[in-house]
Amino acid sequence: xxxxxxxxxxxxxxxxxxxxxxxxxxxxxxxxxxxxxxxxxxxxxxxxxxxxxxxxxxxxxxxxxxxxxxxxxxxxxxxxxxxxxxxxxxxxxxxxxxxxxxxxxxxxxxxxxxxxxxxxxxxxxxxxxxxxxxxxxxxxxxxxxxxxxxxxxxxxxxxxxxxxxxxxxxxxxxxxxxxxxxxxxxxxxxxxxxxxxxxxxxxxxxxxxxxxxxxxxxxxxxxxxxxxxxxxxxxxxxxxxxxxxxxxxxxxxxxxxxxxxxxxxxxxxxxxxxxxxxxxxxxxxxxxxxxxxxxxxxxxxxxxxxxxxxxxxxxxxxxxxxxxxxxxxxxxxxxxxxxxxxxxxxxxxxxxxxxxxxxxxxxxxxxxxxxxxxxxxxxxxxxxxxxxxxxxxxxxxxxxxxxxxxxxxxxxxxxxxxxxxxxxxxxxxxxxxxxxxxxxxxxxxxxxxxxxxxxxxxxxxxxxxxxxxxxxxxxxxxxxxxxxxxxxxxxxxxxxxxxxxxxxxxxxxxxxxxxxxxxxxxxxxxxxxxxxxxxxxxxxxxxxxxxxxxxxxxxxxxxxxxxxxxxxxxxxxx
Numbered sequence: 001x002x003x004x005x006x007x008x009x010x011x012x013x014x015x016x017x018x019x020x021x022x023x024x025x026x027x028x029x030x031x032x033x034x035x036x037x038x039x040x041x042x043x044x045x046x047x048x049x050x051x052x053x054x055x056x057x058x059x060x061x062x063x064x065x066x067x068x069x070x071x072x073x074x075x076x077x078x079x080x081x082x083x084x085x086x087x088x089x090x091x092x093x094x095x096x097x098x099x100x101x102x103x104x105x106x107x108x109x110x111x112x113x114x115x116x117x118x119x120x121x122x123x124x125x126x127x128x129x130x131x132x133x134x135x136x137x138x139x140x141x142x143x144x145x146x147x148x149x150x151x152x153x154x155x156x157x158x159x160x161x162x163x164x165x166x167x168x169x170x171x172x173x174x175x176x177x178x179x180x181x182x183x184x185x186x187x188x189x190x191x192x193x194x195x196x197x198x199x200x201x202x203x204x205x206x207x208x209x210x211x212x213x214x215x216x217x218x219x220x221x222x223x224x225x226x227x228x229x230x231x232x233x234x235x236x237x238x239x240x241x242x243x244x245x246x247x248x249x250x251x252x253x254x255x256x257x258x259x260x261x262x263x264x265x266x267x268x269x270x271x272x273x274x275x276x277x278x279x280x281x282x283x284x285x286x287x288x289x290x291x292x293x294x295x296x297x298x299x300x301x302x303x304x305x306x307x308x309x310x311x312x313x314x315x316x317x318x319x320x321x322x323x324x325x326x327x328x329x330x331x332x333x334x335x336x337x338x339x340x341x342x343x344x345x346x347x348x349x350x351x352x353x354x355x356x357x358x359x360x361x362x363x364x365x366x367x368x369x370x371x372x373x374x375x376x377x378x379x380x381x382x383x384x385x386x387x388x389x390x391x392x393x394x395x396x397x398x399x400x401x402x403x404x405x406x407x408x409x410x411x412x413x414x415x416x417x418x419x420x421x422x423x424x425x426x427x428x429x430x431x432x433x434x435x436x437x438x439x440x441x442x443x444x445x446x447x448x449x450x451x452x453x454x455x456x457x458x459x460x461x462x463x464x465x466x467x468x469x470x471x472x473x474x475x476x477x478x479x480x481x482x483x484x485x486x487x488x489x490x491x492x493x494x495x496x497x498x499x500x501x502x503x504x505x506x507x508x509x510x511x512x513x514x515x516x517x518x519x520x521x522x523x524x525x526x527x528x529x530x531x532x533x534x535x536x537x538x539x540x541x542x543x544x545x546x547x548x549x550x551x552x553x554x555x556x557x558x559x560x561x562x563x564x565x566x567x568x569x570x571x572x573x574x
Contacts, residue, residue, distance in 0.1 A: 004109065005090060005098075005496075006031055006042065006503045008074055013044050013086075016068040020061075024050050033500075040077060040087030041496055047084035058084025092486050095495045100484040102498065103550045108557045110502045112154035117332030120158040120325050121147045124254060125338070127164035129173055129189075129234040130196050132245050133388035134381050134448075135339070138370045141434050141567060142442055143337035144251055145514045146368065148565045149505060150333075158329065159254045165235055166259030166317060171217035172199045175209060177230050178216075189237065193387070217311055221263070241392075248395050248430060250567060262320035266312045269320045270305060278355055284308035290351045293344070303348045315349060322353045326363055333364040335512065340369035340443065368512045371445040373437075381448050395433065401450050402429030405462075406574075424571060428454070428462055431568040435461035438566050439518035459522045461568055464559060467525035469574045471556035474537055480553045482546030490531040491551060497524050498554045501562070514566060521562045528555045 010030045017024055026046055034043040047062035054061060062084040069078055069086065077089040102109050123143020126132045143159075151157045176199035180187040189195045203210045220227040239256075246254065270286065273279040278288050287302030295301050303315045325331045336346055346367045353359045375381045381389060403425035410417045418424055436453035440446040456462050486492050497520070504520035507513070528551075537548040560570050 004502045005074065005094070005499055006506075009042055009044075009071070009088060012069060012071055012074065013046060013065075016065050016070070017046060017050070019068045020064045021050060021054055024053050026050075034085075034087055039079065039081055039085075040089045042075075042088045042090070043081075043085045044088075045085060047086065051084070062086050090492075090496060090499075092492055095492065095499060096484045096486050098499045099486070099495050099550055099554055102554045102557070103480055103484075104553065104557075106557055106561065107152075108501050108554065108561045109499070110152065110505050110561070116154045116156065118156045118158060118330060119147075119150045120160060120329065120331045120334045121150070121337065122160045122162050122321075122335065123147070123337035124251070125162045125164065126238075126242060127167075127169070128238040128258070129170070130192050130238070132242055132391040134373050134391060134394055135388055136391055137373060137394070137433075138437055138442070139337050139339065140249060140251060141437055142368065142370060142514060143335070144249075144254075145434075145438055145566050146335060146337065146508075146512060148567060149508055149514075149517075152565055153505075153509070155333075157253075158325075158331070161254045161256045161258070162321065163256055163258035165231075166221070166263070166312075167314060168214075168217055168311075169196075169200075170220055170231060170234070171213035171215070172203045172210075173234060174216040174220065174227055174230055175199075175213045176202065177234075189234075192238065192241070193390075214309055214311075218309065221312060245392050245395065248392075248399075248426075249434075250430070250569070259314075259317040262317050262324065265320040265324060266316050269316060269323060273305060273319075273352075273356060276356055278352065279305060288352050288355070290348045290355075292351075293348055301348075303345075303352055314345070318346075318349045319352060319356075322349060322365065323356075323358045326353070326358050326360070331363065333366075335366055335368050337368045337370070340371060343367055343369055366512065368442070370442040374445050374447045376447055376449050378447065395430065398433045398450060398453075399425050399429035401454060402426075402432065405454050409574075418573075424574065427569045427571055428465065428574075431461035431465060431563070434566060434568055435464070435518065438514040439522075441515055442513060459518065461563075462574075464521055464525050464563060465568075465570055466574050467528060468556060468559040468563070468570045469572060470532075471528065471552050471559070472572050474532075474552050475549065475556065478538065478549050480546070480549045482543055482550070484547045484550045485543065486547070488535055490527075490534040491548070494524070494527045494531045494551055494555065497527055498551070498558055501558045504562075505565070517562055517566065521559060524555060524558055524562075528552075 013030050017026065026049060028049050030046055031042050031044050034040045047058040047065055050061050051058045059080070059082060062080045066078050066080050066086050071078060071088060074091055074094055075088040076091045079087045081087055121143050124136060124140040126136050147157050147159050173196065203213055216227060220231055270279065273288060279286050280289065282302055285304050285308045286306040287304050289300045289302050293301040304313050305316050305319065307313050322334065325334050338346065350365050359365055373381045403421060406421055406424050406428065407417050432453040437446065439459055453460055454462055456466055486495050501520065504517050507516040531551065535548055537545065537552060540548060563570055
């Protein structure tokens, strides 16, 4: 990120390292926020990185680095702390200028990336012929947030909904549907999930039906007209069911490109792997043995490409997808926002793609894994029936509870219920559900609690939405402009966070962790509250009034912009 304090300091630190040790190389972080605010605002740990290269104690290197470091115009204090940190405190004059530059900037200082590329984000990915459930929540909103961030930075985005529409489960569904239609020509699937359960239960208990199901998969994959007609009917019905969920979540531009999209490419994938000597026969199947992957017994583990019945499998379509994304689309980054349970499968697919030469060294292919959604009992979230909760019902309950929350709050204040209560309930309810997920480390499980996520206390979307509305109420009849001068501790603390907003975006991109952005926005909201309590704004005399209004303006832009990148709307009034 250009022109942020962190990037400017990094340039100065690298220059100082070059001065004291021209031959040294830096591999890790060059500058981070300081662990202890009493020591400074930023710190550099490079002395620890250089200790082995220079064969010196880190503290001694830190002393040399501090002496060589020119931070004129950026920092006022440069101090050394054990075991080898160099701490820096931001110059208030630089902060004042920076906040002045950010007034009215709707991007809040986030610049477009100098080097842009095509980023493919593979997310949501429901199975067709079934309703979306809570298991699809995390993939959908984490993937969408990352797509927003990359797009905001100027990258070209390819949002892909890699739906499950071609696998073995369709053989079972086709056979069950055909039997049902034979018994009743007017038969229609009313409850997709119940139909799916019944069909799979039958496949387990009826060997003849199971074998017939296998053959229906082959029929579908070979283009048999009767099989494809039923298949298309399933897909159409599922799309009609899923679209209202995407509408509720505000998910747009997500292109459906499922397993069947790659149908015409599958044979050439197999041929190419064979031509390159990667494909071998194992117990009637065609597989690739991937170095480094073994089963529990320590035997080599294969990635199946063609099964023993001659059918294509998930591995085949996943290989076709990655080849298409790198070879045909020319993707620079591919993010697979898929649950952590698919980690081994995806790593094997990535490895085979590299073995085949489809993924260049400069192309990032990453599994953005995530944990489970748990109930308040700490166990996997289930509906009362014991099934995965349907996503549509989960979201609607969030909106309903948000409506109750808004009405109760109006009654507490003796105010009328807003005319746009339905819109407010939607913004607050969906925002609360999204933020509760995105504020967690995606690799961890988290507990789903409507009460916690709709609270005005703590790190929640309603707290941030309320903070934004409060900022806008201060600015509503005020004119922002004039010189910014920061003198009070609360002003300086807030300004540092506002200036660091682009660095928070950078951390999201580095780790593909939206919770970095959530944590930064929460810090901004909390720090703004302390600033507003300690520093009068509208009642202050000029030029202090204008200077503090500038802080309010930039704070509002940071919250609005940051929440938008998370896919969360704000309200001018709550």
